[in-house]
Amino acid sequence: MKQIIAMGGGGFSMEQDNPLLDTYILNQAKCTKPKICFIPTASGDAEGYIAKFYAFFENQLCIPSHLSLFKPRENIEKFLLNQDIIYVGGGNTKNLMVLWKEWGLDHILKKAWKKGIILAGISAGAICWFEEGLTDSYGDKLESLKCLGFLKGSCCPHFDGEEERKPAYHQMIDNAQMQPGIALDDGVAAHFFDQSLKVAISSRKEASAYKVNKNESIEEKIETLYLGADRS
Numbered sequence: 756m757k758q759i760i761a762m763g764g765g766g767f768s769m770e771q772d773n774p775l776l777d778t779y780i781l782n783q784a785k786c787t788k789p790k791i792c793f794i795p796t797a798s799g800d801a802e803g804y805i806a807k808f809y810a811f812f813e814n815q816l817c818i819p820s821h822l823s824l825f826k827p828r829e830n831i832e833k834f835l836l837n838q839d840i841i842y843v844g845g846g847n848t849k850n851l852m853v854l855w856k857e858w859g860l861d862h863i864l865k866k867a868w869k870k871g872i873i874l875a876g877i878s879a880g881a882i883c884w885f886e887e888g889l890t891d892s893y894g895d896k897l898e899s900l901k902c903l904g905f906l907k908g909s910c911c912p913h914f915d916g917e918e919e920r921k922p923a924y925h926q927m928i929d930n931a932q933m934q935p936g937i938a939l940d941d942g943v944a945a946h947f948f949d950q951s952l953k954v955a956i957s958s959r960k961e962a963s964a965y966k967v968n969k970n971e972s973i974e975e976k977i978e979t980l981y982l983g984a985d986r987s
Contacts, residue, residue, distance in 0.1 A: 756948055757868050757871065757948070757949050758871070758873045758874065758947065758948055759868070759906060760780055760876075761875075761876065761881035761882070761885075761906075761937075762776055762943070763877075763878070763911075763940055764878060764939070764941030764942060765941055765943070765944070765959075767810075767811040768877065769941065773942075773983075775958035775982040776942070776982070777811060780873070781840070783873055784817075784839045785839070788816050788817055789840050790837065791812060791818070791820070791838065792834075792838045792842065793808040793821040793822070794822050794844065794876075795808070795823070796843075796854050797844055797878075797879035799825070799847075800826075804844055824854050824858055831859075831860070832859075835860075835864070836870060838872055840872065840875060841872060841875070843874070843875070844878075844879070844880050845880055847879065848883060848892050848900055849890065849892035849893065852883065852902065875944075879892075881945075882900070882909075882911075884906050884910075885902050885908060885936065886907060886908060887901060887936070888900050889912075889927065899932055908934045908936035909928070909933045909934045909937075910937055911936065911967070912939050912941075915940040915962065920938075924938060924967060925974075928969050929969055931969070936966075937965065937966060937967070938966075938967050939964050939965075940959075941959075941962065943955060943956070943958075954980055955977045955979040959981075960983070963979045964979050
């Protein structure tokens, strides 16, 4: 079974006091102590970002590691295909796509997906799996970006977290500049089995996922499972 968990926002980098999404990802692995590899390409391998990853996951029942394309290790393919979970960080999606293709990660990650390794990620690490994503990679203006295409349609992260995201996504879909797709509030993840949405989950009670189609002024809210108890 091929799995992708796409997060609009949240996780260890945005919700350091709320581990619900990250523990959910770990719990999807078939083993009790999964190997989880962080790929921080989109951030330019920001040291602080990598440190936050280890600060959280070294305290969980897992074996954390990271992959740098700026200080690459030998046999990247063998290393990634030996993981249980691959977790892609946020940042500049355009730069991520360029570097991944240069290093052949687009093909390696497809092999990992087909092998059953769980693919996950936040923001840039969410939209990269779709055919298209709404990105600010080119500067201040939001634009459409062609991505890996493991999942059909488009994706918009930070749907409630950045004011300009919602109107820009609707406008681009209505104007046929982007395919219809899924929008994710911060704190929300969409969990796909193969290419079908299994469940939308949230670390915040009020956050949701949405289906956004052409010529519809109101998006269709997807039932979203809140992972917490009394956490708001």
